[in-house]
Amino acid sequence: MFETLKQINQKPEVFAVDTAPRLWDDEHTSRQMLHFHLDDSVDISSRNSAFIEASVEWMTGHFNIRSGTRICDFGCGPGLYTTRFAERSRSVTGIDFSRRSIQYAKETAARKKLDVDYQQQNYLEYRSDRRFDLITMIMCDFCALSPLQRQTLLNVFHRHLDTGGSLLLDLFSEAAFNDREEGAAYEHRLLSGFWSAADYYGFVNTFKYDREKVVLDKYTIVEAFRTFEVYNWLQYFSFGVLKSEFEKAGFIITERFADIAGKPYDSESHEFAVVARKASEGDSVRG
Numbered sequence: 001m002f003e004t005l006k007q008i009n010q011k012p013e014v015f016a017v018d019t020a021p022r023l024w025d026d027e028h029t030s031r032q033m034l035h036f037h038l039d040d041s042v043d044i045s046s047r048n049s050a051f052i053e054a055s056v057e058w059m060t061g062h063f064n065i066r067s068g069t070r071i072c073d074f075g076c077g078p079g080l081y082t083t084r085f086a087e088r089s090r091s092v093t094g095i096d097f098s099r100r101s102i103q104y105a106k107e108t109a110a111r112k113k114l115d116v117d118y119q120q121q122n123y124l125e126y127r128s129d130r131r132f133d134l135i136t137m138i139m140c141d142f143c144a145l146s147p148l149q150r151q152t153l154l155n156v157f158h159r160h161l162d163t164g165g166s167l168l169l170d171l172f173s174e175a176a177f178n179d180r181e182e183g184a185a186y187e188h189r190l191l192s193g194f195w196s197a198a199d200y201y202g203f204v205n206t207f208k209y210d211r212e213k214v215v216l217d218k219y220t221i222v223e224a225f226r227t228f229e230v231y232n233w234l235q236y237f238s239f240g241v242l243k244s245e246f247e248k249a250g251f252i253i254t255e256r257f258a259d260i261a262g263k264p265y266d267s268e269s270h271e272f273a274v275v276a277r278k279a280s281e282g283d284s285v286r287g
Contacts, residue, residue: 008203008205008220009184009205011205011207011216012207012216012218012231014209014212014214014216014233015146015147015214015233017229017231018146018231019229019230019231020097020144021097022228022230023230024097024098024099024100024101028195028196028197029194029195030098030099030100030101031100032194033098033100033101034078034098034100034101034104038078047080047138047139049080051261052080052081052084053084054261055138055259055260055261055262056081056084056085056088058260058261058262059134059136059168059260060088062262063133063134063166063168065085065088065089065134066088066089067088067089067090068089068090068091069088069089069091069133069134070089070091070093070130070131070132070133070134070162071085071089071091071092071093071132071133071134071135071136072092072093072094072095072130072132072134072135072136072160073085073092073093073094073095073135073136073137073138074095074123074126074135074136074137074141074153074157075095075096075123075137075138075139075141076094076095076096076101076102076105076118077096077098077101077105077139078101078104078105078108079094079101079104079105079106079108079109079116079118081136081138082094082105082109082116082118083105083108083109083112083114083116086109086112086114086115086116087112087114090115092114092115092116092117093116093117093118093119093130093132094116094117094118094119095118095119095121095123095126096118096119096120096123097120097121097122097123098120099120102118102119102120105118106118123153123156124149124152124153124156126156126160128160130160131160131161131162131165132160132161132162132165133162133164133165133166134165134166134167134168135157135160135161135165135166135167135168136167136168136169136260137167137168137169137170138169138170138260139170140170140171140172140234140271141169142169142171142235143171143172143234143235143236143237144232144233144234144235145235146233150235150245151245151248151249154245154246154249154250154251155249157249157251158249158250158251158278161277161278163278164277165277165278166275166276166277167251167275167276167277168260168273168274168275169260169273169274170259170260170271170272170273171236171237171242171271171272171273171274172234172235172236172237172270172271173236173237173238173267173269173270173271173272174213174236174237174238175267175268175269175270176236176270176271177208177213177215177236179270180206180208180215181206181208182206182207182208183205183206184203184204184205184206185203185204186201186202186203186204187201187202188200188201188202189201189202190202190203190204190219190221195219195221195230196221196223198223198224199223199224200221200222200223201221201222202219202220202221202222203219203220203221203222204217204218204219204220205217205218205220206218212235213235213236213237213238213241214233214234214235214236215233215234215236216231216232216233216234217231217232217234218230218231218232219231219232239253239256239272242274246274246276247279250278250279251276251277251278251279252276252277252278252279252280253274253275253276254275254276254277255274255275256272256273256274256275257272257273257274257275258271258272258273259271259272259273260273
């Protein structure tokens with residue numbers, strides 16, 4: 001028992017383990033994730049509908065979205081943004097790893113008679129001849145990726161963004177990192193049964209990596225006949241670090257905001273959003 005508890009509370013090397021597919025492949029947890037996406041009372045997997053409406057309205061004006069605008073939402077989930085994009089544009093693509101979320105998005109598109117190209121796959125592996133005028137990645141999904149995964153994804157973005165097109169994504173800031181604290185908790189059916197339909201005990205350990213500005217929430221789920229772990233990594237960014245990472249991938253950040261609804265940038269905010277384009281002479285940061 002001592003060795004088991006020692007293992008549960010052991011701090012791993014940063015980004016040493018990737019368990020993200022478990023959330024999307026598992027029958028039970030993927031159902032729970034979809035539930036949170038669609039629950040308008042919480043901002044867990046998706047923003048609330050009022051914010052989504054406001055952000056889409058802002059994007060529509062800011063990026064001049066019209067019927068011919070080619071849009072791709074990476075990590076589209078159940079289509080909360082792509083559905084609204086498709087009401088404004090005839091060329092919308094949504095990519096997500098979750099079979100359950102993509103199925104829901106397809107059913108919504110069919111019911112609303114919207115033509116959306118949904119792709120159920122790992123967006124790190126996305127390959128297409130298509131080029132887009134606007135690429136979005138929303139709900140700070142970029143922060144859940146390791147440095148190598150982020151490099152891969154930026155290369156995917158660069159390959160599929162058309163000349164003159166825009167990339168929009170939001171991120172957790174260093175101010176949010178500073179407010180996180182390490183800790184450990186233990187609870188019967190942790191998160192109200194989120195992790196399994198079977199009876200279980202759940203441990204969650206929160207570890208901070210100060211040099212890398214990374215936080216890990218490590219979940220250990222103990223059932224009667226199995227034990228499994230889920231590692232939820234989050235990278236927190238300063239603007240300077242993000243700018244350097246983007247420039248190495250051939251992007252220039254041209255604008256920054258407090259969120260994807262266009263709120264003015266605030267260095268003390270827990271989140272911020274950036275607009276980037278392929279690097280070209282004359283680009284500069286505004287805002």
